[in-house]
Amino acid sequence: MKIVIAGGGAAGFFAAITCAENNPGASITIIERGKKVLEKVKISGGGRCNLTHACFEPKELVKFYPRGSKALLGPFHRFCSGDTVDWFEKRGVKTKIESDGRMFPVTDNSQTVVNCLLNNAQDLGVKIEMQTRVENITPPTPSNQKWQIKTSGNKTFQADKLMIATGSNPKIWQLLENLGHSIVKPVPSLFTFNIKDQRIDGLAGLSVKNVAVTIPNSKLQAIGPLLITHWGMSGPGILKLSAWGARILNEWKYQFQVKINWLGDSNTETAIQDLQQLKNQIPGKLVISNAQFQIPIRLWKQLMTATGIQTYIRWGDLSNKLINKISLELTQSSFQVNGKSNFKEEFVTAGGVDLNEVNFKRFESKIHKNLFFAGEVLDIDAITGGFNFQAAWTGGWIAGITMAEF
Numbered sequence: 001m002k003i004v005i006a007g008g009g010a011a012g013f014f015a016a017i018t019c020a021e022n023n024p025g026a027s028i029t030i031i032e033r034g035k036k037v038l039e040k041v042k043i044s045g046g047g048r049c050n051l052t053h054a055c056f057e058p059k060e061l062v063k064f065y066p067r068g069s070k071a072l073l074g075p076f077h078r079f080c081s082g083d084t085v086d087w088f089e090k091r092g093v094k095t096k097i098e099s100d101g102r103m104f105p106v107t108d109n110s111q112t113v114v115n116c117l118l119n120n121a122q123d124l125g126v127k128i129e130m131q132t133r134v135e136n137i138t139p140p141t142p143s144n145q146k147w148q149i150k151t152s153g154n155k156t157f158q159a160d161k162l163m164i165a166t167g168s169n170p171k172i173w174q175l176l177e178n179l180g181h182s183i184v185k186p187v188p189s190l191f192t193f194n195i196k197d198q199r200i201d202g203l204a205g206l207s208v209k210n211v212a213v214t215i216p217n218s219k220l221q222a223i224g225p226l227l228i229t230h231w232g233m234s235g236p237g238i239l240k241l242s243a244w245g246a247r248i249l250n251e252w253k254y255q256f257q258v259k260i261n262w263l264g265d266s267n268t269e270t271a272i273q274d275l276q277q278l279k280n281q282i283p284g285k286l287v288i289s290n291a292q293f294q295i296p297i298r299l300w301k302q303l304m305t306a307t308g309i310q311t312y313i314r315w316g317d318l319s320n321k322l323i324n325k326i327s328l329e330l331t332q333s334s335f336q337v338n339g340k341s342n343f344k345e346e347f348v349t350a351g352g353v354d355l356n357e358v359n360f361k362r363f364e365s366k367i368h369k370n371l372f373f374a375g376e377v378l379d380i381d382a383i384t385g386g387f388n389f390q391a392a393w394t395g396g397w398i399a400g401i402t403m404a405e406f
Contacts, residue, residue, distance in 0.1 A: 001023065001025070001026045001027065001160050001161070001406070002026075002027045002029075002146070002158060002159045002160050002161075003016075003019060003026055003027065003028045003029070003159055003160065003161045003162075003163070003403050004028075004029050004031060004147070004149055004157050004159035004161075004162050004163070005028065005029070005030045005031070005162075005163040005165060006031050006134050006149070006162070006163065006164050006165065006166050006172070007030075007031075007032065007163075007164065007165035007166040007167060007169075007375070007377070008030050008031075008032030008034070008037030008038065008128065008130070009037070009038060009039075009040055009041070009165060009166075009167055009375060009392070010038070010040065010041055010117075010375065010389055010392040010393065010396065011165040011374035011375030011392040011393075011395055011396040011399075012030055012032075012163070012165035012374075012375070012396065013030065013037070013038065013117040013118075013121055013396070014117070014374075014392065014393050014396030014397055014400065015163055015165065015372070015374060015395075015396040015397070015399045015400040015403065016028050016030055016121055016124075016126045016400065017117070017120050017121055017124060017126070017400065018396065018397050018399075018400025018401055018404070019399075019400040019401075019403045019404045020121070020124035020125065020126055021124065021400075021404075022400065022401055022404035023403075023404035023405075023406070024124075026403075026404065027127075028124075028125070028126045028127065029126070029127040029128075029129060029157065029159075030121070030126060030127070030128045030129065031129045031132040031134065031149070031151060031157065032128065032129065032130050032131075032132065033131070033132065033133040033134070033152075033166075034130065034131070035130060035131055036130070037118070037128060037130065038113075038114045038117060038118070040167070041110055041113055041114055041117070041389075042110050042111070042114055043110070044110060044389070045102070045104060045110065047109070047110050048104050048105070048108045048109065048110055049104060049105060049109075049110030049112075049113045049114075050102050050103065050104060050384075050385065050386040050389065051084065051085075051088065051095060051103050051104060051105065051113060051386055051389060052081045052084045052085065052103050052386040052387075052389060052390045052393070053081060053101050053102060053103060053385045053386040053387055053390065054081065054097045054101045054102075054103055055081055055101060056080060056081050056082045057080075058072075058073055058076035058077050058080055059073070061076055061080065061081065061387075061390070062076065064382050064383050064385065064387045065380065065381070065382045065387065065391070066189070066243050066244045066246065066350065066381060066382070066383070067350055067379055067380055067381050068355065068378070068379065068380030068381065068382075068391065071355045071358070071360050071380065072360070072380065072391060072394065074360055074361065075360055075363075075394045075395065075398055076394060078394075078397075078398060079393065079394045079397045079398060080390075080394070081103075081386075081390055083397075084390060084393045085103065087393075087397075088105075088113070088116065091116050091120060092116065093105050093112055093113060093116050094106045100236075100385070101385065102385050102386050103386055131152070132151045132152060132153070132155065133151055133152040133171075134149060134150075134151055134166070134171070134172060134175065135150045135151055135152060136148075136149075136150040136175065137149055137150075137162070137175050137176075137178075137179060138150075139179060139368055139371075140370075145160075146158040146159060146160060147159040147160070147161075147162040147370070147371075149162065160370060161370040161371075161372065161403045162370065162371055162372070163371075163372040163373070163374065163399055163403065164176065164371070164372070164373050164377050165373070165374050165375045165377060165392075165396065166375075166377050167349075167375055167376040167377060168186060168347070168348075168349035168351075168352070168376050168377075169377070170186070172377065173186070173352065173353075173377075176353060176377075179367070179368060179371075180367050180368075181353055181354065181357055181365070181367060182353075182354040182356075182357060183351070183352065183353060183354065184351045184352060184353075184354055184379040185351050186349045186350065186351030186352060187246050187247055187250040187349070187350050187351055188242075188246065188250070188340065188342070188347065188348075188349060188350070189242060189243045189246040189348045189349060189350040189381050190239050190242055190243055190347065190348040190381075190383070190384060191239075191242045191340040191341060191342055192229060192231070192232060192233060192234035192238060192239070192242070192340065192341045192342075193232045193233045193234075193238055193242075193258060193335075193337045193340060194231050194232045194254075194337060194338050194339035194340060194341060195231075195232035195233055195258075195335050195336065195337055195338070196232070196338070197335050197336070198302065198306070199299075199302045199303055199306050199333070199335075200228045200232075200233070200299070200302070200335075201302070202298075203228045203298055203299055203302070204228060204229050204230045205227075205228070205229075206227075206228045206296050206298060206299055207225055207226065207227045207228070207235060207296075208225065208226050208262060208294075208295060208296065208299065209225055209294065210223065210224070210225070210264035210265075211223065211224065211225065211226040211235075211237050211260060211261065211262055211264060212237075212260075212261035212263075212264055212265060213226065213237045213238060213241050213258060213259070213260055213261075214258070214259045214261075215241065215245060215249075215256060215257070215258055215259070216256075216257050216259060218245065218248055220241055220244055220245045220248070221241070222237050222238075222240035222241040222244070223237060223264060223265065224236035224237035224240060225237060226238060226260070228299070229341075231341050232337070232341075233258075233335075236383075236384065236385075239383060239384050240383050240384075241258075242340070243348075243350075243381065243382070243383045244383075246350040246381075247350065249340075254337065254338070254339050254340045255337065255338060255339075256336075256337050257334055257335070257336060257337070258334070258335050258337050259332055259333065259334050259335075260333040260334075260335060261330075261331045261332065261333075262293070262295055262299075262303070262330050262331070262333065263293050263330055263331055266293075266331065267331060268327050268328060268331045268332065271326075271327035271330050271331050272323055272324065272327045274292075274293075275318070275323045275326055275327060276323065278292060278315055279315050279316060279318050279323070281315075282315050283314060283315050283316025284314055284315070284316060285314060285315055286311070286312070286313070286314055286315075287304060287309050287313050287314065287315055287318065288300075288301055288304045288305070288309055288310075288311050288313070289301070289311075290315070293330065295330075303329050303330065303333070304326070304329075306329060307322070307325045307326050307329045308322070308325065309322065309326070348376065348381050348382075348388060349376060349381065350379070350381050351379055352376060352377050352378045352379040352380070353373055353377055353378045353379060354379060355378065355379050355380070358373060358378065360398075361398075362398065362399070362402040363395050363398050363399040363402065364399070364402060372399040372402065372403060373395070373399070374392060374395030374396045374398075374399045375391070375392045375395060375396070376388070376392075378395070
């Protein structure tokens with residue numbers, strides 16, 4: 001049996017290894033257009049590789065996927081986060097859980113994961129062809145029962161079974177459309193917001209732990225840490241919002257208002273009460289130099305300046321009008337977003353092969369027998385935290401098991 005896997009990333013390698021383990025006689029070839037394989041694994045998590053997330057219940061895990069949650073529920077019952085941890089630990093990669101639930105190799109080095117996948121694939125006889133770009137795919141015909149994969153360098157690979165694990169690749173999506181598959185229009189997901197505003201000017205690198213972020217005229221809301229950057233705002237709270245709002249924010253051409261509640265789940269009325277208490281408790285202290293609510297002092301000063309608080313005003317001098325202005329600034333700060341920036345190199349795309357055309361018990365095409373998919377080539381994506389890799393491991397494992405069948 002000849003199996004060709006297009007794409008030398010997480011899903012492709014996981015499928016190849018799983019298939020080889022379950023069918024040692026199969027001839028398996030990974031073809032990769034780049035000079036290196038597993039590049040996204042290498043750079044992920046700041047070079048540490050966020051393997052998966054410590055969410056071990058399928059019903060809870062699917063809640064982290066803006067697209068693909070329904071399709072992944074069954075597959076996660078077969079291969080979930082705990083299975084990923086077991087798989088890597090059995091192959092010498094010990095993992096650890098961080099306080100936010102993200103899981104990394106204990107080495108804190110993504111090369112540990114890359115080496116594990118490379119060595120296992122090579123030990124099992126998986127062939128790896130790099131700098132080999134897919135140019136055309138011809139399905140089996142009555143006269144030729146095999147898939148024909150024409151690649152750069154005028155090579156042609158023949159396969160009984162073909163798996164596409166090429167990630168966000170417009171050329172491959174076009175070839176799949178030629179084969180009769182529908183492609184959901186790809187748009188960016190997991191991006192940061194470009195914001196120019198005096199309130200955050202000069203504060204790059206500063207973070208606030210628990211911030212509520214909402215976008216008016218939508219149902220989009222998220223809560224989590226917020227990071228101020230040179231170009232605007234990032235951090236888990238912003239990235240969650242960008243994932244869930246990938247399509248609508250694309251329609252708006254990334255021009256919109258965002259509201260920030262620096263106090264997290266506190267509302268304006270609660271903030272007014274807290275500020276009144278501070279007025280009574282520390283009347284002699286200067287407002288602008290006494291940061292409250294765990295807001296970093298540099299941000300506090302700029303927010304207070306925006307409300308019109310002068311440097312000499314003390315807590316005891318605050319009028320009800322000023323207290324109201326401060327509470328609104330703390331709980332309903334409005335910022336204009338003008339554009340987006342990619343989140344490091346860990347870009348993620350919303351869009352891909354229409355999920356209605358895939359049998360998720362096998363990760364096989366419903367249109368073509370012996371055509372398989374896994375990873376970001378599908379219209380599946382998640383927020384940050386190891387969830388995108390988990391979808392790749394699960395899809396790769398199930399596709400690998402299925403392709404190993406005689």
